[in-house]
Amino acid sequence: MSDPSSADRPVVTRIAPSPTGQMHIGTARAALFNWLYARHTGGTFLLRIEDTDRERSTEGAVQTILDGLSWLGLEPDAEPVYQHARAERHREMVEKLLETGGAYRCYMTVEEVAEERERARAQGRAIRSIWRDREAPSRTNAPFVVRFRGPLEGETIVNDLVKGPVTFANANMDDLVLLRSDGSPTYNLAVVVDDHDMGITHVLRGDDHLSNAGRQSLIFEALGWAKPAFGHLPMIHGPDGAKLSKRHGAQAVGEFAEMGYLPEAMRNYLARLGWGHGDDELFSDVQAIAWFDIKDVGSAPARLDWAKLGHVNNHYIRGADDARLAALVGDIHAGRGLVIHEAGRAAMDRAIPLVKEGAKTLLDLADLTVFVLKIRPLALDEKTLKLLDETTCGRLGRLGVRLDDEPEWIAAPLSKALQDFAESEGVGLGKFGPALRGVLSGGATAPDLASALEALGREESLGRIADALSQVQ
RNA sequence: GGUCCCUUCGUCUAUCGGUUAGGACACUAGAUUUUCAUUCUAGGAAGAGCGGUUCGACUCCGCUAGGGACUGCCA
Incomplete structure (x- = not known):
């Protein structure tokens, strides 16, 4: 049910996180699904760093994303695209929109916008600027933003690959800001231009972007471009059903790594969250790639289940190479301040295959092997x-x-x-x-x-x- | 408030109009046993509610309820 215009092109997917902090586990899963789909179709998986908000984007956060993807084994097929670096191109497209009437300059002050927002909300309608149908003011250097001139009637239908057809009334969609008063492009404009320029055929992203799909569809149309196919993945919630957050134990990829989960276990577990292939629970990357299809992605949000993650992780620990485990566990011991001597190293190597079946995490494996590292004579309890x-x-x-x-x-x-x-x-x-x-x-x-x-x-x-x-x- | 999305065992899910509603994790009981664990066996556990459509509905439609997202010169 993908957009006919993109059906015949080779698949290009992308993950487009904003570098504003940790890499959320939901981002990791979106990356996994995009990666699986690209691999399944023989397509390409790309990474774009959405750093148009210079205030909030940091170098460290970019590195966190790169590290997270690398740890997960989901390396993009090309160098990452930095959205910020493409601002000129974005502005060009806004110019084009201005020329064709697809956008207009809005001279409302922030206060005026706030008032309009309140009125619009009270009246249950979308935000509309008074400058939509007005000539620019005579005083030329008044600050302005550029807004999208959205259609006032009709509807926009997003044929979502996961949710099915989703209909938005155009009258309900705001004339959103395309260019800020400082001339910098905003997210919704940049996404459309970049997805087009990067040749993205399938946008698989979090549920929270579903309403953006409607807005972005309109922009694609105004620019005269073919739309990619959209697929909105349900979110990952905590065990209590609320949005996954810190208090649930972990939410960032790095935290799962620190807790001793193996990347292949994360891939398997995350794939199973919202996607399924019959009764298959434990499967290899090769199998996942062969089986993965967007039509099998569920539409309901899923809760993170630590017990099951532990079970899956245990399965992969059992199958993992002992030397690899020894190195990983050695790092944990070292991190805890334990000195590992030559004899201890050898004892660890012998101990790991003997105890790993009881380990749900690498941390467990560290606990299970610490006894061989004790120095004689042992203090008896x-x-x-x-x-x-x-x-x-x-x-x-x-x-x-x-x-x-x-x-x-x-x-x-x-x-x-x-x-x-x-x-x-x-x-x-x-x-x-x-x-x-x-x-x-x-x-x-x-x-x-x-x-x-x-x-x-x-x-x-x-x-x-x-x-x-x-x-x- | 408005728009949109979601709803099968505790959890993740299978089912794609006709099934004793299946599997996995978790849980319970028993067996094994040098702790914990492992292993083995058995067991309990679900279609949110109400109306339609249909010979027949978990499956299609509507309403209600409950969750969630969006509603920024954030992404």
């Missing part, structure tokens, strides 16, 4: 100290000797050895397992005993047991 009575100490002593006989220090045979030992002692593992756990981990979270032993290595394991025994005696 009270719970463990209480478990270390004479009988248990005797057992652990014998266990140490028994384990040292193991030819191979890997989990499966170690597990067998533990079972055999328990049997030879005539007790269940429960009789000394918890004590051994405490001795090996110093109270930190640790995996099952055999895995913990393997991760620590022979020397370290036996050393920790010996340390504990001499400490208690």
